[in-house]
Amino acid sequence: MSRCLAERSIDHVLLERGEVANSWRTERWDSLRLLTPNWQSRLPGYGYQGDDPDGYRTMPEVIDFIGQYARVISAPVRTSTTVTSVRNADKGYLVATDQGDWRCRTVVLATGACNVPQVPAVADAVPAGIDMFTPMEYRNPAQIADGGVLVVGASATGTQIADEIHRAGRPVTLAVGEHIRAPRVYRGRDLEWWMDAAGVLDERYDEVEDITRARRVPSLQLAGSRGRATLDLNALTAMGVRLVGRLAGISNGKAQFSGSLRNQCALSDLKMNRLLDAIDEWATENGLDGEIEPAQRHEPTKVEDSPPLGLDLIGEGIRTIIWATGFRPDYSWVEVPVLDRKGQLRHDGGVVESPGMYVMGLQFLRRRKSALIDGAGDDARDLSAHLASYLDG
Amino acid sequence: MSEAQVDNGVNVEALLDARKALTAAPEAAQFKWRAACEWKNGTHSHSTVESFFGLGEEQHRSTKFNFDADHPEVFASEDLGATPVEYVLVGLASCLTAGVAAVAQHRKIQLRSVTATIEGGMDIQGILGIDSDVRNGFDGIKVSYKIDADASPQDIDALVAQSQKRSAVYDIVTNPTNVTVEVN
Secondary structure: OHHHHHHOOOOOOEEOOOOOOHHHHHOOOOOOEOOOOHHHOOEOOEOOOOOOOOOOOEHHHHHHHHHHHHHHOOOOEEOOOOEEEEEEEOOEEEEEEEOEEEEEOOEEEOOOOOOEEOOOHHHHHOOOOOEEEOOOOOOOHHHOOOOEEEEEOOOHHHHHHHHHHHHOOOOEEEEEOOOEOOOOEEOOEEHHHHHHHOOOOOOEOOOOOOHHHHHHOOOEOOOOOOOOOOOOHHHHHHHOOEEEEOEEEEEOOEEEEOOOHHHHHHHHHHHHHHHHHHHHHHHHHOOOEOOEOOOOOOOOOOOOOOOOOEEEOOOOOEEEEEEOOOEEOOOOOEOOOOEOOOOOEOEEOOEEOOOOEEEOOOOOOOEOOOOOHHHHHHHHHHHHHHHHHHHHO | OOHHHOOOOOOHHHHHHHHHHHHHOHHHHOOEOOOEEEEEEOOEEEEEEOOEEEOOEEEOOOOOEEEEEOOOHHHOOOOOOEOHHHHHHHHHHHHHHHHHHHHHHHOOOOEEEEEEEEEEEOOOOOOOOOOOOOOOOOOEEEEEEEEEEOOOHHHHHHHHHHHHHHOHHHHHHHOOOOOOOOOO
């Protein structure tokens, strides 16, 4: 957005509570790699220049990449500046920070979708003596006590942490709710390549049938690893991870799991196959058949006949619970009436209901790719155009 | 087949309108479902279903529905009605089947026939108190659908999967529910 505003000669400032790429520096576990391949992080006027386009950035590489971009575009960043509130003011907004106040006609909320880990209320019933971590607190298996681990949530975060912890010798039970299975590589190409090439990632928010639902879809079960391996539930079960249904409750120290595991897996397999059908169709239309590996379908997700419905946490040796149950944005500092009753921003493709206010980086904000680094450019181009005409009007 | 011809007898428009209205007024979405039960004799009881609360007010039906429940003769009962656990199976099968029709209508799939059989396994050592390690309820439930429709096998699988995702009884059966029983 800064780059797009600069192109339009619009004076602006970027307020950053820490250093550039702060959340990548402070809120990620050590081994995490970006879920999208190197070539895919295309920012306005800037892209990948290394010799491993199909690799996935480590966190230090992500931090370097964003820091480099800030330097290349001479972004006017004020670091170590924490915004404490945004309020309506005469002809615009008053942005209060711990380094003084700013007055502005327009404001862009670019704090992202993942500020606060969502931990379900049932966490209150976890027996004493069991350690709990959110993905923001988890760094590596050395933090985890010897013994069993219950990982709650099987989207990208839960499956990756389950994999790492189980490999480190702490047997993992994985509670599986809604999730979306996806192969890392399909017909020899990265799944992200297919979704990019076939236009899936460019689908617009005003063209999908039910945008509220599309914005709630969990993250694809992808991992960025050196071997480009698929990390789905079958891969985890093969390692010895035990699958159970969605965590439904904890009563007298006993965790209760939903009997819906089979259907959750069936829904996920069906969704994956629909995506692969669309990819195959696109490949045929574009003359790729014969040039690339043939279409294939993956074995359905294996679920044991009677997955456990209960687990005596202490009795069965669970020492740690990881809450990989998603994140939500934090708007506690937004003192402008733009939130709905569920605490979500009311906006139309990033144009917030309050004139002159914009938001970026949310799930399916304007396009399916909006929450990816690669989605920021197109959204910034659109929203900066809207912002410029608002200033002119 | 043109979209206009798809008719499973489900008024999807009305359901979508209701969804829109209730999104705007979530308090009207608070419903109370009720049944009344009276003991007759032995294991025989008679239950009725009539009113419910919803859309902000008491709702009355034109018909009162009657249900007799009993145990079969192998339990030395008179077999004057289905057993309560069979009512649970009826509830689950009919909920999922209604869901199949609604989802099919929404997805513009014409159904020709939908039949389901449902079976719940139970080790009655639990209810008889013979073995405290055995639970009272079902140890598993299996539902089998036969569906004839203008759709691919994958689309039919997706119908059935989506119906489970949206089903009230499926949720009630697969997840714990707090139950309070009082004596007045």
